[in-house]
Amino acid sequence: MKAGILGSTGYTGAELVRILIQHPEVELAFVDSRSYEHQPFEAVYSNLKGQAEMTAVSVDPENLPEKVDIVFCALPHRISQHKVILLQRQGIRVVDLSADFRLDQQSVYEQWYNTPHEAPELLEKAVYGLPEWYAEELKETRLAANPGCxxxxxxxxxxxxxxxxxxxxxxxxxxxxxxxxxxxxxxxxxxxxxxxxxxxxxxxxxxxxxxxxxxxxxxxxxxxxxxxxxxxxxxxxxxxxxxxxxxxxxxxxxxxxxxxxxxxxxxxxxxxxxxxxxxxxxxxxxxxxxxxxxxxxxxxxxxxxxxxxxxxxLIKGSSGEAVQNMNLMLGLPEEMGLHHLPIWP
Ligand SMILES: NC(=O)c1ccc[n+]([C@@H]2O[C@H](COP(=O)([O-])OP(=O)(O)OC[C@H]3O[C@@H](n4cnc5c(N)ncnc54)[C@H](OP(=O)(O)O)[C@@H]3O)[C@@H](O)[C@H]2O)c1
The missing domain is CATH 3.30.360.10 (Dihydrodipicolinate Reductase; domain 2)
Structure with a gap:
C-alpha cells in the first residue's frame, strides 16, 4: 500500500517518515515540503542518511504525484483543513494530525482556534483517532482526526x-x-x-x-x-x-x-x-x-x-498514533510497524 505525507519536514512529519520507511506493508509515495522542495530528505534529517532516499516535493492535493491509499497531513491547524477538503473530495483516506477535525462542534473549534471552519460537514464524518477507544469506527472511516499530544x-x-x-x-x-x-x-x-x-x-x-x-x-x-x-x-x-x-x-x-x-x-x-x-x-x-x-x-x-x-x-502523542490509525483504516494489524522499543538514556 502507498502513503504520502504533507508537511513531511516538520517534527511529526519526519517521525512519520522514520516510522513508515520501516513499515512492512506501506511504502512512501511522496514527502511534501514547501521549504525544502527538490532537496533530498536525508539532507534535512541526517539521522535518516542512507535510509530515506526520497526528494521532497511541493504537492498540490488536487494533483498528487502518485496514486496513494492514504495521506497524512502533518500541517499546522487551519492550513490542514484546506488540504483535507481537497483530498476528501477525491475519496482519499486521510489521517490529519492537526486539530482541525478533532472537535465535534464547529462553534467550539471557532471559539478556541479563533478561525472559521471551512468544512463543518467533515466534522461529522471524522473519527477521533484514539485507537484504544475508536478502533471499530476507525476501520470504517476515511478521515481520522489524530488526537493532540x-x-x-x-x-x-x-x-x-x-x-x-x-x-x-x-x-x-x-x-x-x-x-x-x-x-x-x-x-x-x-x-x-x-x-x-x-x-x-x-x-x-x-x-x-x-x-x-x-x-x-x-x-x-x-x-x-x-x-x-x-x-x-x-x-x-x-x-x-x-x-x-x-x-x-x-x-x-x-x-x-x-x-x-x-x-x-x-x-x-x-x-x-x-x-x-x-x-x-x-x-x-x-x-x-x-x-x-x-x-x-x-x-x-x-x-x-x-x-x-x-x-x-512525537510517537504515541502524534506520529505513532497516526500510523496505528492508518493500520486500522487500511485493515492491517493495529500494531504493525510500531514495535520500536524505548530508547534509554
Ligand atoms: N509536535 C507535536 O508533539 C505534535 C503532537 C500532536 C499533534 N501535533 C500537530 O501536528 C501538526 C504538525 O506539527 P509539527 O510539530 O510537526 O509542526 P512543525 O514541526 O512546525 O511542522 C509543520 C510543517 O508544516 C509545513 N507547512 C505547510 N504549510 C505551512 C504554513 N502555511 N505554515 C507553517 N508550516 C507549514 C512546514 O513545512 P514546509 O514549510 O517545508 O512545507 C512545517 O515544517 C500540527 O498541527 C500540530 O499541532 C504536533
Missing part, C-alpha cells in the same frame, strides 16, 4: 474510570509537562535554547487549546458534561509528556478495583502498559516508542486519587 496522555488513563462511573469527573486537576518538540520545529521566542534550558514554566492556564478536546471526550465517556483544570508546563527536554491527574477519591474505590478496571480495558491493548501502584511512570521509559505507561495511587491520607501517565509526544 496532551489529550492522548490524559484521556487514556481517565476514560476507563469515567466510563465505569468509578469517578465522578468533578474537581479534575491536571498538570502536564511537555518537552520542547511539542511546539514543532519552527523557532519562536519561547522555544529557543536560552529560554528553555535550565527553566520550567507553566503556560496557557485555562486557555490551552487542548482543553475542549479533552473535555469533549471525557464528557462522552461520563455521559455528562465534564470540566477540568488543565495546566501545561514546558520543561527542558526534547520529547516526552508526563501528566499528573488529581481528583477526589470516591469512598470505597480501592487500588485493586482500579487495577481490575484498567486490566479489563487495556490488557489486550498492545501499547498501554499498566504500571500499577508501585512504579511511577517516567518519560524516558517510553521515549522513541508508541507506549503509554499508566500508574495510579489512592491516597487515603489526602483523600485524593492520583493518576500518572507518560507518552512520547
Amino acid at each position: 496532551f489529550p492522548t496522555s490524559i484521556l487514556l488513563p481517565l476514560l476507563p474510570l469515567l466510563k465505569e462511573n468509578l469517578v465522578t469527573g468533578e474537581h479534575l486537576v491536571i498538570d502536564s509537562k511537555t518537552g520542547v518538540s511539542g511546539a514543532g520545529r519552527g523557532p519562536s521566542a519561547v522555544n529557543v535554547f536560552s529560554q528553555v534550558n535550565e527553566n520550567v514554566r507553566a503556560y496557557g492556564i485555562g486557555t490551552h487549546r487542548h482543553t475542549p478536546e479533552i473535555e469533549q471526550e471525557l464528557s462522552k465517556a461520563a455521559g455528562k458534561s465534564v470540566t477540568l483544570q488543565f495546566t501545561p508546563h514546558l520543561v527542558p527536554m526534547d520529547r516526552g509528556i508526563l501528566s499528573t491527574i488529581v481528583m477526589p477519591l470516591p469512598e470505597g474505590l480501592t487500588e485493586r478495583k482500579l487495577q481490575d478496571c484498567y486490566q479489563a480495558y487495556y490488557d489486550h491493548k498492545p501499547f498501554i502498559r499498566l504500571l500499577g501502584t508501585d512504579t511511577l511512570p517516567e518519560t524516558k521509559a517510553v521515549r522513541g516508542s508508541n507506549f503509554c505507561d499508566i500508574a495510579w495511587k489512592a491516597d487515603r491520607r489526602s483523600g485524593n486519587l492520583i493518576l500518572v501517565s507518560v507518552i512520547d509526544n
Whole structure:
C-alpha cells in the first residue's frame, strides 16, 4: 500500500517518515515540503542518511504525484483543513494530525482556534483517532482526526474510570509537562535554547487549546458534561509528556478495583502498559516508542486519587498514533510497524 505525507519536514512529519520507511506493508509515495522542495530528505534529517532516499516535493492535493491509499497531513491547524477538503473530495483516506477535525462542534473549534471552519460537514464524518477507544469506527472511516499530544496522555488513563462511573469527573486537576518538540520545529521566542534550558514554566492556564478536546471526550465517556483544570508546563527536554491527574477519591474505590478496571480495558491493548501502584511512570521509559505507561495511587491520607501517565509526544502523542490509525483504516494489524522499543538514556 502507498502513503504520502504533507508537511513531511516538520517534527511529526519526519517521525512519520522514520516510522513508515520501516513499515512492512506501506511504502512512501511522496514527502511534501514547501521549504525544502527538490532537496533530498536525508539532507534535512541526517539521522535518516542512507535510509530515506526520497526528494521532497511541493504537492498540490488536487494533483498528487502518485496514486496513494492514504495521506497524512502533518500541517499546522487551519492550513490542514484546506488540504483535507481537497483530498476528501477525491475519496482519499486521510489521517490529519492537526486539530482541525478533532472537535465535534464547529462553534467550539471557532471559539478556541479563533478561525472559521471551512468544512463543518467533515466534522461529522471524522473519527477521533484514539485507537484504544475508536478502533471499530476507525476501520470504517476515511478521515481520522489524530488526537493532540496532551489529550492522548490524559484521556487514556481517565476514560476507563469515567466510563465505569468509578469517578465522578468533578474537581479534575491536571498538570502536564511537555518537552520542547511539542511546539514543532519552527523557532519562536519561547522555544529557543536560552529560554528553555535550565527553566520550567507553566503556560496557557485555562486557555490551552487542548482543553475542549479533552473535555469533549471525557464528557462522552461520563455521559455528562465534564470540566477540568488543565495546566501545561514546558520543561527542558526534547520529547516526552508526563501528566499528573488529581481528583477526589470516591469512598470505597480501592487500588485493586482500579487495577481490575484498567486490566479489563487495556490488557489486550498492545501499547498501554499498566504500571500499577508501585512504579511511577517516567518519560524516558517510553521515549522513541508508541507506549503509554499508566500508574495510579489512592491516597487515603489526602483523600485524593492520583493518576500518572507518560507518552512520547512525537510517537504515541502524534506520529505513532497516526500510523496505528492508518493500520486500522487500511485493515492491517493495529500494531504493525510500531514495535520500536524505548530508547534509554
Ligand atoms: N509536535 C507535536 O508533539 C505534535 C503532537 C500532536 C499533534 N501535533 C500537530 O501536528 C501538526 C504538525 O506539527 P509539527 O510539530 O510537526 O509542526 P512543525 O514541526 O512546525 O511542522 C509543520 C510543517 O508544516 C509545513 N507547512 C505547510 N504549510 C505551512 C504554513 N502555511 N505554515 C507553517 N508550516 C507549514 C512546514 O513545512 P514546509 O514549510 O517545508 O512545507 C512545517 O515544517 C500540527 O498541527 C500540530 O499541532 C504536533
